Amino acid sequence: MATTEMEITDWSSSCTSSGIGSCTLTPTTPSPTESPLDTYFLFPPPPDSSKTVKRASSLRLGQTTEKESSHKKLVRFADCLGLDLVDVKTFILDSLPLIPPRAYVDLDLPPLEIISPPSSLLLLPTFPQPSTLPNFTDLLHTQKIKLASCTADSLTITGVIKVVNLSFEKAVYLRYSYNQWLDFGELQCTYAPHEHTPLIDTFSFCLPLPHPTTHPSPWTTFTFALRYTTPTQTYWDNNTTLNYTFHLL
Template identity: 35%
Template sequence: MSKGPGSGPLPRTPGSRKPIPRSFSCLSDLDPRPCRPPGCDPRLRPIIQRCARSLPSSPERRAPGAACGAGCNRQLRVRFADALGLELAQVKVFNAGDDPSVPLHVLSRLAINSDLCCSSQELEFTLQCLVPDFPPPIEASNFGDCLARQLVCLERVTCSDLGISGTVRVRNVAFEKQVVVRYTFSGWRSAHEAVARWRGPAGAEGSEDIFAFSFPVPPFLLELGSQVHFAVRYRVAGAEYWDNNGGRDYSLTCRSHALHMPRGECEESWIHFI
């Protein structure tokens, strides 16, 4: 007997039945593992917390359980310097006679600043500086003859707030050589020496060498009339040669130097210095 419609279950045809939407009631539905009561909430992991504290001393590091525990209830220690045998404070005592040494260029610029405040159109400054008592030897017409005769000659000298510097030319007699400038601030009652440094070759095919020297000037030489005397010594191949300006020595004298400058130009230079 054949069954009519509605008398029995209909035959299932592939694709004839749609899947029922499924709602995820808990996160465990996404996990193949069984749901965890209550509420099917995922298990929370505690966050590891560390307590920040000062670096312990060596005995505390070696002691068991030195690491910070869960509650971090360790009491912090405060150590003072005197407990470790140190001083709590350092005291510097200044005497009344210990006046600061102010460089000349600072004093000069302070004088310029004061003149800028109360001056008219043109500014005039008076500076005290060391001035050579001789013209630059290298500009002399007989410089080459002098160098050939005594094998060492001073080229030029410059003076600044840092001291005295210059260059010396010597004949390249041998590879090993030494150039020294001997100078005095007391009229040769006492003397000092400054070793010159090799700067480079000169002349035809390196037949000559150039040396550079410099030495500081004490503050008391910035008084009017103070002098510096010096001479150049050249040692090479077991011999010694001198350049002492023909027996008169090279000298520099502290003199006053007047400087005239327009106010606007001086103000711009002072602002540039700042």
């Protein structure tokens, strides 16, 4: 039987730079070691390694970038620096700041009540301190009661009284007036147990005075006398009939 030789033409591929899969076929003669069928299977060239896309990897937990670490905030407490955690400031009436009314123009607030600070008042006594008198002891034993000292701090009168110990039951009163005895009031004095001797007892008083403008009748003079009572007798100290007087300045 006659054999028929079949001429197989091989086509080689020549890929252009236009991209993968764009090829031009040219006929070639197959080599003796190649199978004729192998020449008909075309494979694209390997991709360019410089254009290979790498998969992005996420940052691990706890990692920060250089930009983030440069903006990281640092917190320190005041006590770490030797300072107090709490700063308390106490304001008193005389040190309150003076805020101008224009600062409240844009605020929906009720009308402000302007309160003037109380002016300092001076009460001047018309008598010397009795305990400094050379005859103080003689007057005490004669009258049985005698004012020892008296001072005025703004509108508060304080004083110390000495009485002869005539009875266990006793009481001492301060009788005072703002209008030269047209009317008067009384204040019971306080016994001072730590300031006594077997013959002399000590009493004290503290009387806040009303403001001259708020009193029912404005006053400029404060007058007082002392009364000492026992179960059998009453004694007075009225500064030898002159009374004890303070003038308001």
